[in-house]
Amino acid sequence: MEIPSARPGEALPTNNPEPPAQSFPDNDPAPGRIEVESLYKSYETESGFREVIKDLSLSVTEGQVTAIMGPSGCGKSTLINLLAGYEKPNGGKISIDQKPVTGAGPDRLVVFQETALFPWLTTFENVAYGPKIRRELKGEKLDSVIMSLLRTVGLEDFRDKYPSQLSGGMQRRAELVRALVNRPKVMLLDEPFRGLDAMTRSLMRDYYLDLFERHKGTQVFVTSELDEGLLIADRLAIVTNRPGRIKKILDVALPRPRDESLRGSPEYLSLKAEALELLHEEALKSFKAGAVNSADFVGAYAAMG
Amino acid sequence: MTDNPSGIIPAVESLPLAEAATAEPQAAAHRPRGPLAKWLTSPAPWLNVSGILGFLLLWHLLTTVLRLPLFDKLPGPLETVGEWFSRNPTYGISVFTVEYYQHIGLSCLRVFLAFLLATALGVPLGLLMGWKKTFCDYTFPVLELLRPIPMLAWVPLAILMWPGRETSIVFLTFLGSFFATLLNSWLGVKSIDRSYFRAAASLGASESLLFRKIVWPGAMPFVFTGLQISMGYAWFSLVAGEMLAGEFGLGYLIWDSYILVQYPVIIIAMFTLGVVGSLSSLIIRLVGNLLIKWKVKEA
Ligand SMILES: Nc1ncnc2c1ncn2[C@@H]1O[C@H](COP(=O)(O)OP(=O)(O)OP(=O)(O)O)[C@@H](O)[C@H]1O
Ligand SMILES: [Mg+2]
Numbered sequence: 001m002e003i004p005s006a007r008p009g010e011a012l013p014t015n016n017p018e019p020p021a022q023s024f025p026d027n028d029p030a031p032g033r034i035e036v037e038s039l040y041k042s043y044e045t046e047s048g049f050r051e052v053i054k055d056l057s058l059s060v061t062e063g064q065v066t067a068i069m070g071p072s073g074c075g076k077s078t079l080i081n082l083l084a085g086y087e088k089p090n091g092g093k094i095s096i097d098q099k100p101v102t103g104a105g106p107d108r109l110v111v112f113q114e115t116a117l118f119p120w121l122t123t124f125e126n127v128a129y130g131p132k133i134r135r136e137l138k139g140e141k142l143d144s145v146i147m148s149l150l151r152t153v154g155l156e157d158f159r160d161k162y163p164s165q166l167s168g169g170m171q172r173r174a175e176l177v178r179a180l181v182n183r184p185k186v187m188l189l190d191e192p193f194r195g196l197d198a199m200t201r202s203l204m205r206d207y208y209l210d211l212f213e214r215h216k217g218t219q220v221f222v223t224s225e226l227d228e229g230l231l232i233a234d235r236l237a238i239v240t241n242r243p244g245r246i247k248k249i250l251d252v253a254l255p256r257p258r259d260e261s262l263r264g265s266p267e268y269l270s271l272k273a274e275a276l277e278l279l280h281e282e283a284l285k286s287f288k289a290g291a292v293n294s295a296d297f298v299g300a301y302a303a304m305g
Numbered sequence: 306m307t308d309n310p311s312g313i314i315p316a317v318e319s320l321p322l323a324e325a326a327t328a329e330p331q332a333a334a335h336r337p338r339g340p341l342a343k344w345l346t347s348p349a350p351w352l353n354v355s356g357i358l359g360f361l362l363l364w365h366l367l368t369t370v371l372r373l374p375l376f377d378k379l380p381g382p383l384e385t386v387g388e389w390f391s392r393n394p395t396y397g398i399s400v401f402t403v404e405y406y407q408h409i410g411l412s413c414l415r416v417f418l419a420f421l422l423a424t425a426l427g428v429p430l431g432l433l434m435g436w437k438k439t440f441c442d443y444t445f446p447v448l449e450l451l452r453p454i455p456m457l458a459w460v461p462l463a464i465l466m467w468p469g470r471e472t473s474i475v476f477l478t479f480l481g482s483f484f485a486t487l488l489n490s491w492l493g494v495k496s497i498d499r500s501y502f503r504a505a506a507s508l509g510a511s512e513s514l515l516f517r518k519i520v521w522p523g524a525m526p527f528v529f530t531g532l533q534i535s536m537g538y539a540w541f542s543l544v545a546g547e548m549l550a551g552e553f554g555l556g557y558l559i560w561d562s563y564i565l566v567q568y569p570v571i572i573i574a575m576f577t578l579g580v581v582g583s584l585s586s587l588i589i590r591l592v593g594n595l596l597i598k599w600k601v602k603e604a
Contacts, residue, residue, distance in 0.1 A: 086503050104506040116500035120522040120599045130508035133518070162599040182508065 031218040032096045032107065032185030034060035034083065040091030041078055052078045054243035056092070060186070065212060065219040067229040069279060070239030070247075071286040076222045077113060079244070080190045083220065084110045096186060106130060109179035111189040115171045117163040123150070123174050124159040130182040149177045152214075153207050169200040173207055180211060186218040194224070202260070205231060213257055226275055230268060231258050238278045241286040248278055380569040388569040389576075396567040398558070398574075409577060412547065412554040415471075416539050416585070419478035423535060427486030428528055434487075435494025436520050452484045456542045460549055474546040474554075481542025482535035489531020493524030526600050529593035533586050540582045555581075 041053040052075040060066045068076055081087045083094060085104040094101040096108065109130075110116075117126050127146050131137040137145060150156045153173040163171055172192055179187055193204045205228055212219060212232070223229045229236055236250040250271060254262055262268050344350065361382050367373055369381035380388075391399045398405050434441040434448075459480055463473040497519065505519050547556025555574045562570035 084503070084507060086506075104503065106507060106509040109507055110503070112500050112504070114498075114500060116498070116504040118501060118504075118519070118522075120525070120597075129505075129518075133511075133514055134509045164599065178508075 031062040033062040035095050038092040051243040056245040064234035067233035067236045068222045071283045074242045075244035107185045109184040111192040113190045122160050127178045189221045241282045385569045385572045389573045398570045408558045423483040428490045431487040431490025435491045456481045470550045477546040478543040482539040485535035486531050493527025497523035
C-alpha cells in the first residue's frame with residue numbers, strides 16, 4: 001500500500017485512485033558499502049587545536065540504515081562532511097565499495113541539518129537539478145519520475161512553489177526526494193528532522209521509512225532522538241564524547257515494516273534501555289568536559305529514561 | 306510498502322492539511338485585492354498628500370509670508386511652479402521649452418552610460434571576487450585603497466585623462482557607482498550559504514555550473530540592492546561633474562542659474578533631479594523584483 005497523498009482541503013481517498021508509484025525507470029543501483037578506518041580529524045580554532053574525531057572506525061553495511069547518535073558536539077556532522085567528501089580527514093581512510101572517497105559526488109547524497117533546497121528554484125526544479133545537470137534523464141521521463149516521487153511524499157500540488165512557500169516539514173520532504181531521485185549508492189542524513197514539531201517529525205519518519213523500504217539504499221542517519229533512531233535503524237552506532245569514535249554498535253533486529261506500535265515491545269524496550277545507558281555515560285562525560293549544551297542533553301536523556 | 310499498518314494513516318491525514326494551511330494563509334474567503342487597490346483604500350494616500358501640502362505650505366510661509374533672513378533670497382512655491390509650467394518662462398526653462406528636456410535628456414544619457422558601464426564591469430568582477438579567493442586576494446587591497454577616495458578628488462585626473470568634457474563627466478559618474486556595485490556583488494556571493502555549494506557539488510555540478518546556477522542567482526538580491534545604491538551615487542557624482550565641467554545637463558543648469566541669478570530655475574532643476582532619481586531607482590527595483598521572484602514571494 002502506498003501512503004496516500006493528501007491534497008489541501010480534500011479528504012483522503014479511501015481507495016487510492018493513483019496508480020502505485022513506479023519507483024525509477026531503471027533499477028536502483030546496488031547500494032554501497034562504506035568502510036571507515038581509524039579516521040582522524042582536527043581543527044585549528046581560535047582557542048587552539050581541537051581534535052574532533054579520533055580513531056573512528058566503522059563499516060556501514062549496504063542496504064541498511066545505520067543510525068548515529070552521540071552527545072552534542074561529538075563530531076557527528078563532521079563525520080557526515082567527511083563521508084560526503086566536503087572536508088578531508090587529517091588521517092585514516094574512507095572508502096565506498098573499495099574506492100577511496102576524494103570529493104563530493106552524486107553517489108553519496110546529503111540531506112542537511114538545515115535545509116539546503118535552492119531558494120531560487122521551485123520544488124520541481126530543485127528535485128530535477130541533479131538529473132538535469134548530469135544529463136541523465138530529461139523530458140517526459142524525468143517529469144514522470146519526479147512527479148511520482150513528489151506524489152509519494154504528498155508534494156505534487158506544490159511542484160511550482162518556492163522553498164520559502166513551503167512549511168518546514170514540506171521542505172524536508174522535498175529535500176529527501178531531491179536526494180533520492182539521483183539514486184545514490186548512499187544517503188547521508190544529518191539530523192534531517194531537527195527543528196520540526198513532534199507531530200511533523202513522526203510523520204516525516206513515516207515518509208522516510210516508506211521511501212527507504214521502497215528504495216533500499218545504504219543510509220547513514222544522524223539523529224538526537226533515541227526513538228527515531230531505534231524505529232528507523234538496522235544498526236545504531238553510538239559515538240563517544242569528543243574526540244568522537246564509535247563506542248558501540250547495537251543491532252536493531254526489529255521486524256520491518258515498522259511503526260509506533262513497536263515501542264511497547266520487550267525487544268524494543270531492552271534495546272532502548274541499553275542505548276540510553278551508553279548515551280547517558282557519554283553525555284555525562286561531555287558535561288564534565290564543560291560542553292555548552294550538554295546540560296540540556298543530560299536533562300533530556302534523564303527525562304526519557 | 307505493501308502492508309502499511311493503519312496506525313500511520315491518521316497522522317498522514319491530519320498533518321499535510323495543517324501544513325497546507327500555513328503555506329497558503331490567505332487562500333480563503335476574501336477575493337484577493339491588488340496592491341494598488343489596497344493602497345488606495347488605506348489611509349496612506351491621504352497622509353502622503355497632506356505631507357506634500359504641509360511641505361509646500363511651510364515653504365510658502367518661510368519664503369513669501371514670513372520672509373525670514375535665511376530664506377528671503379529663495380523663490381517661493383508659487384513663483385517656482387508658475388515658472389515651471391509657464392508657456393512663456395521668464396528665464397527660458399519650463400516644461401514647454403525644448404532646453405528643459407535637453408538638459409534632462411543629456412543628464413539621463415550620461416547616468417545611463419556610466420551606470421551601464423559600472424554594472425557591466427562591477428557585477429562580474431564582484432561575483433568573481435566573492436567566488437574565487439585568489440582573485441579576491443589580488444584585487445581586494447587595490448579596491449580598498451581606491452574605494453574611500455571621494456569622487457570629487459578624481460576631478461582633476463578625470464579632466465587630465467579623458468579627451469573632452471563629456472567623457473570626463475561620464476567617467477566621474479561611473480566611478481561613483483562602480484564601487485557600490487562591486488562591493489555589493491561581492492557581498493552577495495559571500496552571503497550565499499555554504500550548504501548550497503555543497504549540495505550542488507554533491508549533485509554533480511561542475512565549476513562553471515556552480516557559477517551559473519548558484520553564485521549568480523544566489524547573489525542576485527544583493528546585486529540589485531547594490532544597483533539601487535549605485536544609481537543614487539551615479540546621480541550624485543553626475544551633478545558634481547556637470548557643475549564643474551558641464552555645458553549642459555541638470556547639474557550645469559543649477560550652477561549656471563546660480564551665477565545668472567535665475568533662482569527659480571535652480572529649484573526647478575533640483576526637483577527635476579529628485580523626480581528622475583526616484584524614477585530610475587524605481588525601475589531598478591521593478592526589474593529586480595521581476596528577476597528575483599523567489600525573494601519577493603517570501604514577504
Ligand atoms: N570548521 C570547523 N572549525 C573549527 N571547529 C569545528 C569546525 N567544524 C566543527 N568544529 C568543532 O567540532 C566539534 C564537533 O562539531 P560537529 O558539528 O561535528 O558536532 P555534532 O556532533 O554534529 O554536534 P551537534 O549535535 O550539535 O550537531 C565542535 O566542537 C565544533 O565546534
Ligand atoms: Mg551536527
